[in-house]
Structures are given as C-alpha cells and as structure tokens.
Amino acid sequence: MKNTIKVERAKKNWTQADLAKEIGISRQGLNSIETGKFIPSTLLALRMAKVFGTTVEVLFQMEGDEDGLGE
C-alpha cells in the first residue's frame, strides 16, 4: 500500500505534528502511516481525506497484486 500523505501535507504546508493533531493521533503514529509501516483504519483514512479535502483513493493506492483479484 502506497500513500500520498506527504505530498498532500506539503501542499498544505503542514508538519507531521500539525496533521497528527488535526486527525487526533500521535506524531509517531502518523509517521508510521506515512512511511507505509502501518495501514490505518477506514475511519482514520476518511478523517485524513476530509482534512485534506480529497478522497481516500487519492491518499491510498494498492500496489502490485494487493487487490487480491489475480489475473
């Protein structure tokens, strides 16, 4: 799973701490999500999309065969 959180954050000129505060998680937690180590819940992903004024699909994209649909 890849994400564009860093790009969206840069557009708003927000630090990790700023975004973390907006969505109600710790800065370390946000860093873990941003670096792809942790996949957030639907609620958190929606909350993130809302503060950026975008959609979850823009923020998170599946990589390779992650969709599990096969050929």
Added chain:
Amino acid sequence: MEQSKRSMHLQSVIYALIYGATYLPAVWLLKHQVFGQPVSIMIAVVPVITFCIFIYKYIKSFSAMDEVKQRVQLEAVVIGFALTALLLMVMFLLGLCGISNSLWFGYAYLVCYCWLFYFIGWIVSKRKYGV
C-alpha cells in the same frame, strides 16, 4: 483531551510500579514466613488487588490510545502471552521427563518472565512500526 490521554497512560505506569512495589515485598515476607498464616494470607492478597487495579487502568489507557499505539500494545501482549505459554509448556514437559529446576522456573519467577516477554514483544512491535 491530549492531556487526559497522557494522564491515563501515566496512571497505568504508576499503578504498574505500585503493583511491583507491593509484589516484591510480599514475596519476600511470605518466603521468609515472617508472620502467621492469617496475616500471610492478607499480605498475599495485597499484590493481587494492586494488579487488578493496574489491569483496569491499563485497559482504560488502552482505549484512549491511537490505533498505532493500540496495535503495538496488542502485539506486545500477544508475544508476551505466547512466549509465557511456550515456557510453561516446555517446563511442564521437562517436568514430566524428570528434568526441572524450580530455582529458576518456579511460580515466583514466572511472573518476572511474563513481564520480560511482554517487554520483548513491546520492543519488537515498536521497531516494526517505527513508533
């Protein structure tokens, strides 16, 4: 909000320390049989109560954590539990073979190993998620 979350987390740590502070002296007093049986039973109950309070505070603090921290704690507990269960099973099987050393693997030490395994799980999980 952030302040109350931090306070809940701090409270669970404080109650863990209180539990440790009651458990170790209780073990020492009971091991050396300083008091008679009725008093010894009362002493034995004290760490049980402090442990129950700690667990209550820990669960309350868990519910206030963000989802990344919750995952870290959950994995730490799972690893701690699995390793403790593994140790118990190995000790039991070795006991059946007539090989056991109660000096190292008695009930008293089992609690310490359980905590040790929890902290191993905590470190592993923290490194995994980079928290």
